[in-house]
Amino acid sequence: MPEPRDSRAGQPPTLRDVAEHAGVSAMTASRVLRDDPRVLPATRDRVRAAATALGYRPNQVARSLRLGRGTGLVGLVVTNLANPFYSRLALGVDSVVVADGLKTVIGNTGQDLDGERDLVADLVGRRVDGIIAVPAGSDQRHLAAAAADGVPVVLASRPPDGFDADCVLVDDFGGARDATARLLSRGHRRVGFLGSPPAVYTGTERLRGYTAALADAGLPADTRLVRQGQTEPAEAERAAARLLALPDPPTALFCSNNRNTIGAFRAIRATGTDTALAGFDDFELADALGLPLTLVTYDSDELGRTAGRLLMERVRERRGEGAVPDGGSVAAHQRVVMPTGLVEYGR
Amino acid sequence: MPEPRDSRAGQPPTLRDVAEHAGVSAMTASRVLRDDPRVLPATRDRVRAAATALGYRPNQVARSLRLGRGTGLVGLVVTNLANPFYSRLALGVDSVVVADGLKTVIGNTGQDLDGERDLVADLVGRRVDGIIAVPAGSDQRHLAAAAADGVPVVLASRPPDGFDADCVLVDDFGGARDATARLLSRGHRRVGFLGSPPAVYTGTERLRGYTAALADAGLPADTRLVRQGQTEPAEAERAAARLLALPDPPTALFCSNNRNTIGAFRAIRATGTDTALAGFDDFELADALGLPLTLVTYDSDELGRTAGRLLMERVRERRGEGAVPDGGSVAAHQRVVMPTGLVEYGR
DNA sequence: CTGTTAGCGCGTTCAT
DNA sequence: ATGAACGCGCTAACAG
Secondary structure, rough: OOOOOOOOOOOOOHHHHHHHHHHHHHHHHHHHOOOOOOOOOOHHHHHHHHHHOOOOOOHHHHHHHHHHHOOOOOEEEEEEOOOOHHHHHHHHHHHHHHOOOOEEEEEEOOOOOHHHHHHHHHHOOOOOOOEEEOOOOOOOOOHHHHHHHOOOOOEOOOOOOOOOOEEEOOOOHHHHHHHHHHHHOOOOOOOOEEOOOOOOHHHHHHHHHHHHHHOOOOOOOOOHHHHOOOOOOOHHHHEEEEHHOOOOOOEEEEOOOOOHHHHHHHHHHOOOOOOOEEEEOOOHHHHHOOOEEEEOOOHHHHHHHHHHHHHHHHHHHHHOOOOOOOOOOOOOOOOOEEEEEEEEEEO | OOOEEEEEEOOOOOOHHHHHOOOHHHHHHHHOOOOHHHHHHHHHHHHHHHHHHOOOOOOOHHHHHOOOOOEEEEEEEOOOOOOOHHHHHHHHHHHHHOOOOOOOEEEEEOOHHHHHHHHHHHHHHOOOOOEEOOOOOOOHHHHHHHHHHOOEEEEEEEOOOOOOOOOEEEEEHHHHHHHHHHHHOOOOOEEEEEEEEOHHHHHHHHHHHHHHHHHHHOOOHHHHHHHOOOOOOOOOOOHHHHHHHHOOOOOOEOOOOOOHHHHHHHHHHOOOOOEEEEEOOOOOHHHHHHEEEEEEEHHHHHHHHHHHHHHHHHHHHHHHHHOOOOOOOOOOOOEEEEEEEEEEEEO
């Protein structure tokens, strides 16, 4: 396999190298490589031959700069790619985005709020075509700033706060209420709650759903049974264990996400009680745990795909914009809500 | 929140806008924004003020083009981000790469070989600083081409084939042999094998380990007990079910990856046999399946981090290269092998 | 310390 | 059908 290089060694060939090699001007080479029809077939073939001979790859950086558009990149801002929820989201986003010839840049913040701010600024500086974010905290000013800079922003599983943007949400409230109601319909009267820190939108929304179900059943909310703040299964397991060790322990638990459900499962199995368990998010092997389990499900791939589609709409919109006088948004921002369902495992 | 814009509406401000606003030349503004000390403190402050006033963000695209270096992006080529193995790899890579100020572009190929080729070409065209890949098939010519173009390439969990590159491997052979030997030490004499398609390096390497363990025990390899080609748990479950339905079924199964282990687990549970199970890759909830399970483990985060580190070494190396006469590699390519361990669950 | 010139690789505009 | 000139936004090299 000969390594073809005409020009300076080590440097990738440029359009000019191709042009010289083919005995034409850079302009003609450019036309050929972008399939401009106004080129003589003969020269076209010569240029193509030169390009393959040199192993020419158009420099997309230069192209982006010249075209003035974005870089064909979409920034995806999440807290933890190792959480299956986020990796599926990423996959869904990427599948849509790739279909339009773009690529996804991942930004994993690991819950670091400052890091998230820097990350978004960096993505804007990189001239991404758009940003899809699941903000970690409640402060969204960095996203508002990006949007103000003209970068399309789509939020996933959290609504925009303090600015306007498209978003895809899950029916957090309804799903949590339904799951809790299911527990109550089985006779449980003391139902505990385990969830993420209060700053997380989905967590509080799901707590609201849980509380609403209790209220519907005429039950008071017992704050001693509510534990917020667990992000990882190990923390959730400890929190659940403490609930189960209460003098008057709950007979059922509702968890606001898969991390907490898994932790609660471990605690229940460890203590050997027959506490009923329900949670938000389906997860692999949930059916194989040997415990009855009620889960709130939704199409998490579709969540990502929808986010991707919403973003691509805006991206296309921006590309088409010739000279909008005031720069106002062309179409109203959308808010898509994904429905949830309940599934019963292990019974 | 006033939206500051001095120049043409809608267009983000450029360095020149900042310079004009501060009453200096573009060059001086550039110096200030890159913390070049050779600027009068007074003007420095003026320029900084102008930059914040206009909401200026340096255009990294233009910067990359000018500097001639890469774009500060690392391409990550994998087949399926939804597989926890790959999402952890991605996380490990990203954590290292981010520490050097770069970002990760994900390329999810979904087993599509042509797609992988196009993807790599696209990444090269985008002028990524390097590529980390887990190639889907056995043909690596597209990666060889990228490497020949001067883009550092690191392979993860597969060795380079047909060209030279750094790589991080798992001790596939040893891990598989140890796990199979463990099954044999418990008296099993008919051990089945479930694994990925033969084109996948890790699959065949782990098959070799399995076969070696059998040979060490003086057992022949019974090809009827070997099923390759399953990529997803559902396929693996069917393949396992067929093995268990054999007139003389295996009393134990060894699976070459987590997808196959999960499928086999389901088949065993469904048929109700007490077939012993071992597999490569640890996975969440493996301890909670209520079945004895032997797994080959390794530090999958460290795998990603190592890949990232190997790549960053090359990237730094390339940046430092002034004018190497022949463009030969500066340091020999490395091959790091991650050790494996065995873990027993559910007994 | 600051400004001018030049050009990274490409594509648009206007000639030819 | 082809080419020359110019500029996208930024910065290295050289003035002054």
